[in-house]
Amino acid sequence: MYNFNYSKAGSADAASQALASAEDGKVMAGGMTLIPTLKQRLAAPSDVIDLAGANLSGIRKDGNAIVIGAMTTHATVAGSADVKSAIPALADLADGIGDPAVRNRGTIGGSIANNDPAADYPSALVALGATVKTTKREIAADDFFTGMFETALDEDEIITEVSFPVPEKAGYAKFPNPASRYAIVGSFVAKTAGGVRVAITGAAPCVFRVQAWEDALSSNFSADAISDGAVDAGSMNADIHAGADYRAHLCGVMTKRAVAKAG
Template identity: 55%
Template sequence: MSAMAYHRPSSLAEAAKLAAGDPDARILAGGQSILPSMKLGLLAPSAFIDLAALGELRGIRADRKSVTVGAMTTHAAVAASPEVMAAIPSLAKLAAGIGDPQVRNRGTIGGSLANSDPAADYPAAVLALNATIRTNRRALPADGFFKGLFETALAPGEIITAVEFPVPNTASYVKFPQPASRFALVGVFVAQTSTGVRVAVTGAGPCAFRVKVLEDALARRYAPQACEGISLPSGDLNTDIHASAEYRAHLIPVLAQRALA
């Protein structure tokens, strides 16, 4: 590992150039997922491209229509932000429940989304709130961003700069945490947005996904009772030592119901 290189670019353009020049390099944000992955032998990057010096990627801007969170903004900063608490309280609550205090003090929204951990919390918010992921090249819609297990629509070397969340009419997130890691065994984010009701699930499949049958039911009646009697197929869902696919499938409408209660 000591053959690794480390770069601390002072501009986004320099970071992009470094990334383009070395396909085996990894962008480093807070490092809360990448460093444990390296210790487990799952990753062995040739170099880190640390975004720590790019102050323009940190911070939160909010107006009546949207909340924009810089990619290098920590979970703790989102959780404590009066702007986020006022505009989208469910997003502040989600950030306050990620990992533990130490992880929230280092981990970033950009890092979480680029990593696309199947049990991460932020992907559920991004999908349910129909957020836009801004990069150094383009603006990516939430739908289609999460492609699979640790896989996103980002091109090699593409860098997330900010995430723009439209302010919903109302929204709520409930997660059933795996008690040791506090990752979502299943997490369900329900939102009433300008483009309709959106229900996004994390922790249950290879990546975050929407659930049309729940969205349709809640579009007819936005109330907990609308989730009653809905059962979902477990075929593509995760099974591990913590829960079976059937259990996860069962939790989805249950948590959607709790989110609305």
């Protein structure tokens, strides 16, 4: 691990200011990605700004939405009575992230800001039509995730909370890596007043929607409506865990399971 300056921000705005003034600063939420990266000397930031004291955690109902603070841990989301009541699929997703140690340290804001292609939360944000709120603006989930480990965030912009509209029904299913619990392929399906949305994570460099399945499910919300061939294997990830063809096949399998779970 290289030397760096460490500071603990008292608010999101203070963290944003510290980040803007640093030569090469990094924000730390739960540290589940940043700390291993530093230990392996894959990054050498000049400053690490800790958000632990920034008062960004918590869950509340706001009209027809569930609003989750950026520093809220996965375990808190999984155990929240409000989340379980309004969007049980979101609680189910959070409960399947990593292991207990990761769930009790990792945060929703850190996960979506990192945008690992195999992370679970991006599929929930996109399928539910969530809004990411930052120190500068509000960003629709469809516009937030821009590529592998890339988002629409500016360099000095920090996530403060995420607002999830409550759907009519939703379900999440993933094929997890048996060691890390990352999604080899995960599918989040949500039926909303505006129609059905299907978001796939783990399969490609970035979360994506499947229009053909959304159209089919809008007419017939049933696993039988999911047809093969809607996902192009040529755009899938391929690694030691799963080939591109296998991931393309799993997209359909996981979407069928997500629809069944949504009921």
